[in-house]
Amino acid sequence: MSDTPDSAVQTVRGYIDQHRAAFLDDLVEWLRIPSVSAQPAHAPDVRRSAEWLTAKLRETGFPVAEVWETDGAPAVYAEWPSGDPDAPTVLVYGHHDVQPAAREDGWETDPFEPVVRGGRLYARGAADDKGQVFFHTLGVRAHLALTGRSAPAVNLKLLVEGEEESGSPHFRALVERHRDRLEADAVVVSDTGMWSETTPTVCTGLRGVADCEIELYGPDQDIHSGAFGGAVPNPATIAARLVAALHDENERVTIPGFYDGVEELTDSERALIAELPFDETSWLANASSYGTLGEAGYSTLERVWARPTAEVNGIGGGYQGPGGKTIVPASAQLKLSFRLVSGQDPYVIEAAVRDWVAARVPDGIRHKIAFGAPTRPCLTPLDHPALQAVVRSMSRAFDGAKIRFTREGGSGPAADLQDVLHAPVLFLGISVPSDGWHAPNEKVELDLLLKGVETAAHLWGDLAGALR
Numbered sequence: 243m244s245d246t247p248d249s250a251v252q253t254v255r256g257y258i259d260q261h262r263a264a265f266l267d268d269l270v271e272w273l274r275i276p277s278v279s280a281q282p283a284h285a286p287d288v289r290r291s292a293e294w295l296t297a298k299l300r301e302t303g304f305p306v307a308e309v310w311e312t313d314g315a316p317a318v319y320a321e322w323p324s325g326d327p328d329a330p331t332v333l334v335y336g337h338h339d340v341q342p343a344a345r346e347d348g349w350e351t352d353p354f355e356p357v358v359r360g361g362r363l364y365a366r367g368a369a370d371d372k373g374q375v376f377f378h379t380l381g382v383r384a385h386l387a388l389t390g391r392s393a394p395a396v397n398l399k400l401l402v403e404g405e406e407e408s409g410s411p412h413f414r415a416l417v418e419r420h421r422d423r424l425e426a427d428a429v430v431v432s433d434t435g436m437w438s439e440t441t442p443t444v445c446t447g448l449r450g451v452a453d454c455e456i457e458l459y460g461p462d463q464d465i466h467s468g469a470f471g472g473a474v475p476n477p478a479t480i481a482a483r484l485v486a487a488l489h490d491e492n493e494r495v496t497i498p499g500f501y502d503g504v505e506e507l508t509d510s511e512r513a514l515i516a517e518l519p520f521d522e523t524s525w526l527a528n529a530s531s532y533g534t535l536g537e538a539g540y541s542t543l544e545r546v547w548a549r550p551t552a553e554v555n556g557i558g559g560g561y562q563g564p565g566g567k568t569i570v571p572a573s574a575q576l577k578l579s580f581r582l583v584s585g586q587d588p589y590v591i592e593a594a595v596r597d598w599v600a601a602r603v604p605d606g607i608r609h610k611i612a613f614g615a616p617t618r619p620c621l622t623p624l625d626h627p628a629l630q631a632v633v634r635s636m637s638r639a640f641d642g643a644k645i646r647f648t649r650e651g652g653s654g655p656a657a658d659l660q661d662v663l664h665a666p667v668l669f670l671g672i673s674v675p676s677d678g679w680h681a682p683n684e685k686v687e688l689d690l691l692l693k694g695v696e697t698a699a700h701l702w703g704d705l706a707g708a709l710r
């Protein structure tokens with residue numbers, strides 16, 4: 243680039259100003275398609291959304307743009323080779339399906355009839371995730387305008403799935419099937435957000451998750467507590483003992499080996515987290531909870547972002563009806579989930595949980611454990627050159643603001659991309675907590691949406707250097 247940073251910023255902003263109206267018109271058209279993956283009646287709309295995006299990506303300039311079939315809803319894949327044989331490859335991830343939405347849920351206007359009010363675009367999917375996928379279309383055009391290139395500085399690939407809001411049941415298989423075409427040096431996920439309008443941040447990782455259901459069986463049927471109680475093992479008691487034994491007095495998980503390999507926070511990461519303007523009162527209000535409790539020695543944000551946990555999701559067994567029933571119940575059930583952090587392998591955790599349960603179930607109780615498909619954690623180190631490129635590009639878009647770091651306590655399909663493609667995952671999202679993901683009156687701040695465009699415009703040139 244021969245441009246100085248200032249003129250690069252001006253060039254990009256000039257280009258965006260010229261094209262923002264058409265960009266927003268297109269986004270509005272896409273948001274009108276109710277691509278709700280959870281509702282079978284909308285399956286044709288999810289397909290229409292995939293086809294609409296495919297056509298739009300071709301129009302944007304992607305020489306390859308295809309609908310990819312899965313055993314569920316279709317995804318969209320597009321590819322724009324750089325033409326430079328040394329150029330690294332970047333895969334952008336997002337999704338084109340949306341959460342269900344209906345006027346009567348509390349929407350002020352029709353969720354699928356987008357409206358702009360006070361600099362905000364209201365519609366289901368405005369932030370999660372159509373807006374954040376779509377900023378890449380104008381972003382790559384602005385990148386070409388900035389660099390004078392006819393193709394991006396990186397080999398640019400886009401994978402936009404159609405089932406994220408339904409738990410991405412076919413995503414891993416899709417990625418494995420197309421592993422060769424998806425090959426990338428880095429993945430850019432545009433399906434997260436920033437700390438706030440005034441604190442721009444980059445997310446650096448997601449936790450993983452493993453979950454299981456445990457069935458404990460005692461007598462063949464509920465039996466008389468007077469005739470037999472006190473002389474046979476009670477599965478509900480054993481379930482309660484398992485729950486009680488899961489954490490120690492410091493709220494640390496007691497399962498042997500659970501913390502093995504856990505990537506600890508460095509002092510500088512802890513300092514960066516402590517710098518964020520975190521307000522525990524509003525966080526608690528948001529959690530609808532009345533107090534914090536977690537692993538000793540860690541702050542609330544550290545507990546949620548960077549520490550593994552064990553959670554009891556459900557416990558049941560025995561008589562639950564009105565009045566008393568003096569029995570030793572035949573069975574009891576537990577549902578447990580474990581959030582995992584970088585360095586933990588869900589299958590190692592699964593084995594450790596199985597051993598731990600087996601060692602605690604006495605003779606006379608039979609048990610079964612079933613684990614669901616796990617999601618791995620992902621984390622990109624703060625000093626990774628590609629992450630630094632995201633930070634620089636974002637800082638340019640945000641007028642030189644200091645870009646801070648967050649993580650997400652939740653889990654997502656991004657980890658499958660990291661896992662199958664062996665590429666670091668970067669997050670570029672401009673959504674803010676007030677955008678109302680999955681809630682009525684979802685919106686995106688138009689200023690921030692265009693900051694996303696701007697960041698993408700700077701990113702591909704910067705990443706081309708950082709990943710070489």
Ligand SMILES: [Zn+2]
Nearest residue numbers: 370371406433
């Ligand atoms: Zn999303």
